Amino acid sequence: MRAWEKNIRQVTPYVAGEQPKDLNKIKLNTNENPYPPTKNIKDALKHQSEMLRLYPDTEATVLVEELAKFYELDKDQIFVGVGSDDVLAMSFLTFFNSDKPILFPDITYSFYDVWANLYRIPYERPALDENFHIRKEDYYKVNGGIVIANPNAPTSISEDLSVIEDIVANNQDSIVIVDEAYVDFGGQSALPLLKKYDNLVVVQTFSKSRSMAGMRIGFAMANKELITALKNVKESYNSYTMNYPSIVCGAEAVKDKEYFYETLDKIIATRERVKSELIEFGFQMPDSKTNFLFITHEKVAAKDLFDALRKEHIYVRYFNKPRISNYLRVSIGTDEEMNEFLRVVRNIV
Amino acid sequence: MRAWEKNIRQVTPYVAGEQPKDLNKIKLNTNENPYPPTKNIKDALKHQSEMLRLYPDTEATVLVEELAKFYELDKDQIFVGVGSDDVLAMSFLTFFNSDKPILFPDITYSFYDVWANLYRIPYERPALDENFHIRKEDYYKVNGGIVIANPNAPTSISEDLSVIEDIVANNQDSIVIVDEAYVDFGGQSALPLLKKYDNLVVVQTFSKSRSMAGMRIGFAMANKELITALKNVKESYNSYTMNYPSIVCGAEAVKDKEYFYETLDKIIATRERVKSELIEFGFQMPDSKTNFLFITHEKVAAKDLFDALRKEHIYVRYFNKPRISNYLRVSIGTDEEMNEFLRVVRNIV
Known part of the structure; x- marks a missing residue:
């Protein structure tokens, strides 16, 4: 062993869902949006190549301004990053500097x-109850911070806002991060609580509801003091995290409200239809408020179904983890993709 | 003070050069390239809007492949990030986990x-000598790692490769990072040393020589083991740091070698001409191997010159720091921009 090896940080990296390069596969494994982003970004992309020689705006002002308008917040209540993973990782580094343990559920986003x-x-990691719901009393103990995904992944379950408020209210000595990656598909956002509690950080993303996983945009919303702390850590890491295309195209995506709600409605309608059909095939699943379904079947093992779907070039997500190893997470694709998925599933079960 | 405040990470952020939003200013303060990136990225940008709904390739394969070809390395010897700041910050987190101090010069890139x-x-921070050169003996002491910018900023000085090799060879128990943000403008790259030393990491950027500060692309080159360690930390932070536009446009920029060398030649020619004229005006400066000049004048205080230039809408960089407070760092712009700069400077001195 060379001497420098002992100074290398030992980590166990996150494993993302597969990204098959063959676009002919039906890809329902990473909760992407089946519809492209607003057409308005095409013009934005066309005219920017001359700007690229310059450093981007470190404040990402045009993007932050559009988000502030959309969510009716002040500009200094918003922090943007390279996907919500960047925002969440930076939030962990910024807010969770206590010797006490932070708390998050046993079954949740596997990056925490x-x-x-x-x-x-x-x-x-307090255990979710037998129906995969949060037991709010588990979050009354002393802690160094809390992070809750709501709606949760991979369960698709949305907790009532009263549960979230209870946790925020009972932990005013800690920062509580609510990760709302999927909230636009039917969940209740904790945003209204920002007026009442100064220990709350709400994180959202452009990767799901805004069809821009490839552009890497996420954002946090909180009181000005917490956003300033995040900005200071970001400016101690990389002054320019958001590149020029992400700033200008992100702003265009927020501006086009009509298209945003139109695609949301389509995805929700598809989800409810697929859900009904899957129930007819004997599947069980929680009530999804996300763009995916978390399905299990009494007679067909999840791993077998996963393998059978893969053979038909349909990719879904299987987690070989305690309590959820007989479930599959299935992203909602276009109606055509889901029809093909249902056809293959029907043949199997 | 609220209880959670004590858990917030205390930092002193880096302060970047001003980015005036008024494009009519002459901006010579952040070492950007005065020429736009290769025209080939326009087509790449045009056709990508449909791809943006999908997560980007976490390996940034097309970009990494082009870099591997250009630098004649294996693909797994290259790590890409959101500008060299992202790559360097991640390198610090990955490689510098010792109780012993890391070493870097007193005058260098102010992010270290x-x-x-x-x-x-x-x-x-060992002091550079009176001519702003590295004293290699200062780096023979026990340390937890070393980072050297070569050419250095803001001095513009390039050390001979033998100095760098001496430091790498004398520190085979530590990781030595050589930050070559400016190397394409005339410095000697440490890349050939990779074959001989496994403790070396070479970091470069697209923000200067490749005209893409706005796209945020940087990269590290090292042995496979070190690159794997970097990738593991990155996959523990954010699986998808490089967005789709940066991957495809970055690859186009590397492919267009002809344009790359053409703009380098233009900038170097402008630099040498401006240097001669400034010397005629009574300025002194080190021999620059970068896209900027580090100038001082016997009779005019740097801060006064900075203020006078600013009044004429010309932005350069002034560092109010020990040993360099009578210097200005002036980026090389187009010939037209530099003529205007020289005209204003002549009037002042």
């Missing part, structure tokens, strides 16, 4: 423990 | 101490 391990943050 | 502070890495 990865970030905690990366930054050597102690953590505990 | 910011990253060290962010990650609580101890550091020492």
